[in-house]
Amino acid sequence: MRLGVNIDHIATVREARRTFEPDPVAGAVICQLAGADGIVVHLREDRRHIKDRDLKILRGVVKIKLNLEMAATAEIIKIAREVKPDQATIVPERREEITTEGGLDVVSGEEALKAATEELKESGIPVSLFINTNPRQIEAAARVGASAVELHTGEYAKHFNNVIQREKELEKLRKGVAVAKELGLDVYAGHGLTYYNVGQIASIPGLEELNIGHTIISRAVLVGLDRAVREMLDLINW
Numbered sequence: 001m002r003l004g005v006n007i008d009h010i011a012t013v014r015e016a017r018r019t020f021e022p023d024p025v026a027g028a029v030i031c032q033l034a035g036a037d038g039i040v041v042h043l044r045e046d047r048r049h050i051k052d053r054d055l056k057i058l059r060g061v062v063k064i065k066l067n068l069e070m071a072a073t074a075e076i077i078k079i080a081r082e083v084k085p086d087q088a089t090i091v092p093e094r095r096e097e098i099t100t101e102g103g104l105d106v107v108s109g110e111e112a113l114k115a116a117t118e119e120l121k122e123s124g125i126p127v128s129l130f131i132n133t134n135p136r137q138i139e140a141a142a143r144v145g146a147s148a149v150e151l152h153t154g155e156y157a158k159h160f161n162n163v164i165q166r167e168k169e170l171e172k173l174r175k176g177v178a179v180a181k182e183l184g185l186d187v188y189a190g191h192g193l194t195y196y197n198v199g200q201i202a203s204i205p206g207l208e209e210l211n212i213g214h215t216i217i218s219r220a221v222l223v224g225l226d227r228a229v230r231e232m233l234d235l236i237n238w
């Protein structure tokens, strides 16, 4: 199972003081050395954590997969086409949210998402869509021309302590992975995963990559980033 480490919250700590440290670029280098398979950053429209400068330097430094999470807006699409991350993950974005709250509604936004996906693909950037595990959304993602989907694990995480609900969410995810694979999509998952709940997600057949942020950066504050990344890698690849 591949691990993409979302380093947004290194920048969140920096922005708490609007200073130069900790530098997410240094964090990316440590994740890379610790064995992570990818670095994920979300360049939000309000630039609340990751800045344009971070993304540009990361493009030079990151030799593993650089995955840019982004809203499908003209401004960010233009930046993505210039920087050329190894993948763009289109996510819904609302200014007032604390973090990305739900998946994209690909069914109702099909035309606009198709146009955005085509623009990114023209620049050689493969596109993944962050969606809730709903077969209609997965089918729409395939129609839009995405090469992958990232399934939202937030509901699973939320219900982790309720065995019945958790099993329901796991079953939805297992079915979603199968539907996406059948359509020829690569399948990733993420959001709300922790060291405590990641095991069952990591064992879903067909799932190729997990994108994990908050829990790794939280642990890193206490035990160091190198150790936090290695412990997650051990958990998802046992």
Ligand code: PXP
Pocket: 006, 008, 042, 069, 089, 091, 099, 100, 130, 150, 189, 190, 191, 192, 193, 211, 212, 213, 214, 215
């Ligand atoms: N995947 C996507 C698409 C996200 O938007 C986020 C949050 O930035 C994550 C994964 C990581 O979520 P978490 O920080 O809860 O691990």
